[in-house]
Amino acid sequence: MVILVIIAGILVFSFNIVIYKRSKLNLKKVLFKDKHEKEKKERIMREEIVYDNDPLINSIVSDLLNRYSDNIIAIYGIGSYFETSLPPNWVKNDLDIIVFVKSLEEISKQDWTEIRYEKKEVNGNHLWLGFNTLEAYQDKNRFSKESFSNYEWNLIDMKHPENSKLLYGENIHSQLPETDNLKFDYNDVLARGLYHLEKSMKEKNLLQAMKECSKGIFKLGFYFCIYFDTKFRSTTITEIGRRLQNLSKYKHSIKEFLEFYENAIIFQITGQFKTNINDLRLDLITFIFSLINRGVLHKQMKYKELIKYLNESFSGFPHLIQVAKKNRPNQTLKIS
Incomplete structure (x- = not known):
């Protein structure tokens, strides 16, 4: 009986040692992991990790x-x-x-x-x-x-x-959700292009005015692509340009817009537009307003509705409104 008790005691003792060693081993793993996390953060602090070649x-x-x-x-x-x-x-x-x-x-x-x-x-x-x-x-x-x-x-x-x-x-x-069946808010996308044209018009610095104008053109390019090709899923300047070229074979309005897009590309490379910024910008704005007035884009807006849209977009587009007022429906730029 005594022998059995001693054997049981030895087994319990041995079992406890095994448990202790395993727990100690697990503890080491945790500490080792924490140590690596700490070292990783320290490397970040020293900026030793390279995330990009730039x-x-x-x-x-x-x-x-x-x-x-x-x-x-x-x-x-x-x-x-x-x-x-x-x-x-x-x-x-x-x-x-x-x-x-x-x-x-x-x-x-x-x-x-x-x-x-x-x-x-x-x-x-x-x-x-x-x-x-x-x-x-x-x-x-x-x-x-x-x-x-x-x-x-x-x-x-x-x-x-x-x-x-x-x-x-x-x-x-x-x-992230799939994008196959996206329903675009065309009013909002169009307004984002017009936003930069508004900023360009009120900008006193010539270079900054040209930058804002080019941004507006690129964003309008995206708008044209997703409206006339609802499956278009690129946001890069290169792919937008390629799609506009393809669409221009069938859509005269896009063929007209493509000239503005090419002008923006030239500016981003040379720092200058082919034509005077004031003339280019005015031609672009009247062109867009004409398309809106004639119902070529996602929604037809006559004069009063256009003014309401420009007033309610972001904080309002007062400079664009002035252009719209000078180009009332009976004076709208005609585009074939």
């Missing part, structure tokens, strides 16, 4: 991780700065970066809006940082509370790899 992008990503590393899911670059198909002499000084985070709570915000963003100058470049959650891309209403951007446009940017560049984190493409 030193500027690398420094921006490193700074974001420095501030929000535990909250960041992914960081993406969008827009022409990240478009590799553009010619090497293309002027790139606007950086648009989308940061997907787990929560917006720790991201600072402006007093006048709940939307989280940062806007600043970095080495002569205009940087825009937009902070979003993945959940917002699943719900258009929620997205409108997190971003100033057009929902469908942004979804296309992030869903289709050719429209954006992953700079850090996990690939989130598969977690």
Whole structure:
């Protein structure tokens, strides 16, 4: 009986040793993992990790991780700065970066809006940082509370790899809704092109006025593509230009617009338009208003409705309204 008790005691003791060793081993794994996480963060702090071949992008990503590393899911670059198909002499000084985070709570915000963003100058470049959650891309209403951007446009940017560049984190493409049956808000997309023409008209600095005009033309190009080809899913300047060329074979209005688009491309390469900025801009605005008046675009708007639309878009377009008033229906530019 005593022997049995001793044997049982030995077995219990041995079992406890095994449990202790295993728990100690698991503890080491946890500590080892934590140690690696700590070292990773320390490397980020020292900016030893290269996220992109561009030193500027690398420094921006490193700074974001420095501030929000535990909250960041992914960081993406969008827009022409990240478009590799553009010619090497293309002027790139606007950086648009989308940061997907787990929560917006720790991201600072402006007093006048709940939307989280940062806007600043970095080495002569205009940087825009937009902070979003993945959940917002699943719900258009929620997205409108997190971003100033057009929902469908942004979804296309992030869903289709050719429209954006992953700079850090996990690939989130598969977690986003499909875009096959998107219903575009054409009123909003059109207004975003007109917004830059309005800014161009009120801009005193000539170079900045030309930049805003070219931005407006590129955004109007996207509008033409998604309206006349509802399956179009690219946001790059190159692909928009190619689609406009194809569509221009069948649509005379696009053939007319293509001349403005080519002018914007020339500006981005040479810093100058082929024609005087004032003449070019006025011709473009009257051209768009004429198409709207004749019902060529997504919605026909006669004079009064057009003025209402221009008044209600963003904070209103007073300069564009003045152009519309000078081109009343009986004076509208005729386009065959």
